[in-house]
Amino acid sequence: MIILFVILLHCIGSIIGRDEISVSTSLPIKSVECPVGYSHIHGHCYKYFQNAMRYWDASKTCENNGGYLVIITDETALTDVLDFAKDAKSWWIGLHIVKNKGSGKPTINDFRWSDGTKPNYTDWTYTFPRDITRYGSCVRMLGNTGGWENRHCLRYRLPFVCESPGIVVTPTTITPTISPSDVCPSEMYYLDGGEIYSPGYPLGYASHLTCVYELVCHIGETIKLEFEDLNLSGNSTITLRHMNGEQTVVDYVIDMNTAERKFNTTVSNVMYVEFRSGPAGGSWMFRWSKQTDESITCPPSYIGHNGYCYKFDRTPLTYSMATMACMRDNAFIASIGGVQENEYVNLLGGESDALWIGLKIGDQSVWADKSDSKYRNWMEGYPKPKTYYGSCVRMNIIKNGKWQNVPCEWIQLPFVCKKQGK
Structure with a gap:
């Protein structure tokens, strides 16, 4: 029996990302082939655009070229990008604020990369990031030091660096392995649909766990959840809620008999699926996908x-x-x-x-x-x-x-x- 939820998300930004699943895998050695026009550097594919653009126009240009504004996750990537675009004084990178704070100095939790992930590495220049109202919500990288500054997305026109995931060439098949029953997935962001499993699936999960899975969509898309296996132990719950936790969409998924529903989010482009386990021993799995409104036909860009x-x-x-x-x-x-x-x-x-x-x-x-x-x-x-x-x-x-x-x-x-x- 299948339990089906359809959640309608009205998103604030277009995010191009990498598909992640919650099961761990045993991976053979891979190689990456870059699209035409991209340069391969240390497993990444980069393309530099000299024409200065506003931040979101640059983001759209990257998307049209099969990529996204560059993501910098460590010092090696920082050095590579700095060397790659060294002729420019500054350029856009894929870090920006996702919440409308209105004013005040932002914190690291206010930022997301262009694939929706939270930054775990930063290289801010002195006193940055600064007040959003005066300085802006998008991030540029300086060519002389590699330091970062938040600047107004629409007032500044800058060159930019796009990154593409490239084509991963894998010589053998990836073999899934069972994740630990007492550990939540280390990667919480899921951008392109797929399957999400309880810890230890198909075996039982451990007791007293709280795992949060964040589903990210594009503007105007519908997220559909289909539970194909739902075997919750006593007092275990699965809750669907909005990003800031103020509004609960479904207050506990507890059985297989809930009818199809549609929900509007007024908070952000992220829906939380929160799992809390009571006693050990249960398991669950759901598939999720993203859909646009196929009932009408709209022109390009609409x-x-x-x-x-x-x-x-x-x-x-x-x-x-x-x-x-x-x-x-x-x-x-x-x-x-x-x-x-x-x-x-x-x-x-x-x-x-x-x-x-x-x-x-x-x-x-x-x-x-x-x-x-x-x-x-x-x-x-x-x-x-x-x-x-x-x-x-x-x-x-x-x-x-x-x-x-x-x-x-x-x-x-x-x-x-x-x-x-x-």
Whole structure:
């Protein structure tokens, strides 16, 4: 019997990563072949781009070239990348902040690499990382020292180094072995689907364990969990929850009879699967996969969600210029039909401070796409008199998606385009 959960995650960033599974393996010697244009250095594949770009444009360029912004996990990799890009004064690397703190000095737990993993090695220059508001959320590497600094993702245009996992050539088949029954997997991040097992599977797990598995998705994808084996000993639990732990999705998976469900996450692009064992002796295994909304067809760069197609554009523009940019795609700046859509557009905004939505206030407030939505999510004290504050509306990402009316042409912001799906 199969227990099936379908969890809908609205993610804040596109993360290209490496597939990891929780069983340990006995590995033969491997070799790595790099894609065309990449250089092979100490088991890694690197490609340097001299054209200066904003951080997220650089990230997209790496993705289009079969890779991701470079990940540096130790001093050897640091030296290799420093030598590889030595002609530049500084360049983007794949480290960035994943939470909207708004202000203050970030901690190491606020950062993630471009494959979603937490950094276990850093090389910050003196006094860095610094306050997010003044210095930014993305990380550059200095060519003279190899030191790192957090800088504004959209204000800086820098060269960058992409990394590709390459093609792993393995002479023999990998033979899985049973992991210890009393040890949680050392790698908690799972990015591309696969199978996840209880400690010691298929044998019984030990007592009094707490293991957390973090499932990472792309924007607009659905994560599906299928438990093919669920044999929990007494008082053992499996819980699905959001990244910050404030909201539980499923409060204990305890049997095989739960119907299909869908959930929205309003926190991040990570869903936690937390396992707590009571007495020893049980076991479980589930498969998970990622899916896009296949019920509608969207143009390139657009993501399907609930019958509509959305595209987040990080380029800061005035309201009128953003309107024209969307109209080139036969789309409009996004209208907001309710709480869930507001949360979705808020998450599409990623680490931006704010973005345009398609509402203009006046004697009769009007949505750009002529929507009749009456939903409003004003920040306390808003809307303010348009004569002094402006008639266009921005969504404040830092303030959990609350709205403010601001001048249409004095401010430049990112924006979300929206159009009907087919």
